[in-house]
Each structure stands twice: as C-alpha cells, then as structure tokens.
Amino acid sequence: MIIAIDGPAASGKGTLGKRLAAYYGFRHLDSGLLYRAVAKAVLDAGKPIDDRAAAIAAAKLLDPAHLDENALKSDDIGKAASVVAPIPEVRAALVTFQRTFAASKPGAVIDGRDIGTVIAPNAEVKIFVTATPQERARRRVLELKGRGDPVDPAAVLADIVKRDERDTNRAEAPLKAASDAHLLDTTHLDIDAAVRAAIDIVEATRAGRGRG
Numbered sequence: 001m002i003i004a005i006d007g008p009a010a011s012g013k014g015t016l017g018k019r020l021a022a023y024y025g026f027r028h029l030d031s032g033l034l035y036r037a038v039a040k041a042v043l044d045a046g047k048p049i050d051d052r053a054a055a056i057a058a059a060k061l062l063d064p065a066h067l068d069e070n071a072l073k074s075d076d077i078g079k080a081a082s083v084v085a086p087i088p089e090v091r092a093a094l095v096t097f098q099r100t101f102a103a104s105k106p107g108a109v110i111d112g113r114d115i116g117t118v119i120a121p122n123a124e125v126k127i128f129v130t131a132t133p134q135e136r137a138r139r140r141v142l143e144l145k146g147r148g149d150p151v152d153p154a155a156v157l158a159d160i161v162k163r164d165e166r167d168t169n170r171a172e173a174p175l176k177a178a179s180d181a182h183l184l185d186t187t188h189l190d191i192d193a194a195v196r197a198a199i200d201i202v203e204a205t206r207a208g209r210g211r212g
Contacts, residue, residue, distance in 0.1 A: 001026070001107040002122075003202060004115035007129035008175060009078070009163050010136035010143075012186045012194055016129060017111035019195045020202070024109070029101050031112030031119070032081065034094050036072040037062055039080035055084040059093035075144060075159075082163050085113075086170040095119065113167055116178035125205045127198055128177035131187040133160050 003020060007013040014030050021028035041058035042049055049055075071077075084090055095118075102108050102120045110119065116126035131139075137157035144151040167175035177183065182201045186194045 001124045001206075002102050002120050003107070003109040003125045003127070004102075004120045004123035004178075004181075005109065005111040005127050005129060005198075006113055006116050006175070006177065006181065007111075008113075008136065008167065009082075009160055010140040011129045011131050012139070012191065013111040013129040015191055016127075016186075016194055016198055017109045019191070020198055021109040023195070023199060024107060024202070026107035026109050027101065027104050029098065029108065029110045030069075031094075031098055031110055031115065032078075033067050033069060033072050034062065034064060034097070035081040035085045035090070036077050037064075037067055038090060038094075039084050040072060040077050042084065043077075043080060049080045049083045052087055052089075055087055056089040056093065059084075059090040062094070064097050073147075075140075075149065075156075079159065079163075082166055086166070086172050088172045091172055113175040114173035116181050117176060118173045121178070124209065125202050126178045126181035127184050127201055128181040129184050129186060129194075131185065133157060133164065135187045136160050 005013045005017050017028050017030065038055055038058045039049060042051060042054045045054060047054040098110065098119045102110055116123055134157065137153065137160045140156050140160065141151050141153050184194065184197055189197065
C-alpha cells in the first residue's frame with residue numbers, strides 16, 4: 001500500500017507521515033528532504049541558490065541513503081529548497097528514487113507536495129493536509145524557538161505565504177490536491193487528533209478495497 005500525503009509548508013504532513021508509517025509498519029520518506037539536500041549541496045559548493053546548472057548537477061549526484069535530517073531542517077535551507085524545487089531537471093532527477101521507494105514492501109508513506117499527483121498517482125490512499133497560514137506560521141515559530149533559532153513571527157508568516165504562492169503557481173508539479181485526495185484540515189487539531197483522523201481515512205479506504 002502507498003499512502004501519499006501532500007500539503008503546504010508547516011501543515012504537519014511530515015510528522016503525520018512518520019506517525020502513520022510507524023503505526024502501519026511501512027517505510028517513510030519525507031520527499032522535501034531530497035530538495036533540501038540539493039539546495040544545501042548548491043550552497044555548500046559556494047554557488048548562488050538560483051544557479052540552475054549547479055542545482056541540476058547536485059540533484060543528479062544526490063545519494064538519498066545519506067541524508068542528514070538535522071542538518072537539512074534549518075529555515076534557511078527550507079527557503080533555499082523552495083527555489084531549486086521548481087526546476088524541471090531537478091525534479092526529474094529525483095522522481096525515479098521516489099517512485100522506487102513508493103513501491104517498497106510492505107508499504108510506504110511519502111509526504112511532499114506532488115506525491116498524489118505526480119510521484120504516486122495510483123496511491124491507494126491520498127491525503128491532502130492543510131491549515132491556515134497563521135496556524136502554520138505559529139507552528140513554525142514554535143519549531144524554530146525549540147531549536148534555539150532567532151525568529152521573527154511576522155517574517156515567518158510572510159515566508160509561509162510566499163512559499164505557498166510559489167508552490168501553487170509553479171509550472172512544474174504545482175502544489176494541489178489530487179482529485180481523489182481526502183482533505184485533512186489540521187488548523188484546530190493537535191498531532192494526536194490529526195493522526196487519528198488520518199488513520200480513519202486509511203482504514204475506511206482499506207475496508208472499501210477489502211483491506212488490501
């Protein structure tokens with residue numbers, strides 16, 4: 001079974017993906033880490049983040065088996081990733097790995113922005129996770145404060161809005177809910193409630209398919 005989770009920045013899809021994978025004993029992939037790794041490689045090479053050639057080269061050389069999640073979670077890397085992610089050649093270089101991962105047994109949970117629409121359009125379960133920009137900014141502020149990073153709440157909200165606009169309007173694999181995705185609005189849900197709601201979605205789908 002493939003569970004595809006899509007949604008905008010700070011919607012909670014990554015945490016939800018991890019919890020669902022643990023619950024079902026499936027493998028989990030945060031596809032955003034792949035784009036963050038590409039962005040970090042460009043910056044580490046001393047190149048400007050809008051250097052397309054450098055980003056494409058980094059994507060082709062990326063080894064997904066050696067991703068340092070802690071090093072990739074900074075806010076600056078996240079912003080840089082949103083610049084390299086729309087590049088068609090970067091996305092193409094990462095598609096094969098994601099699709100191979102999706103086919104892994106006994107099942108996979110993948111979260112990102114184009115999983116249900118591009119990477120795994122045939123996923124048995126598709127969930128589109130969302131929340132208001134204000135709530136997502138609040139969560140991101142708490143996350144940054146928790147890491148001890150300096151934070152400007154107004155700037156965080158502005159960045160969330162900017163990234164939403166960039167992700168939804170890009171020509172290559174824009175952020176949008178698949179036509180058969182289940183909408184999960186987490187604005188007023190804590191993570192435990194969101195996980196329970198997601199499990200209900202998965203179980204309803206499995207029951208409809210004979211628990212395949």
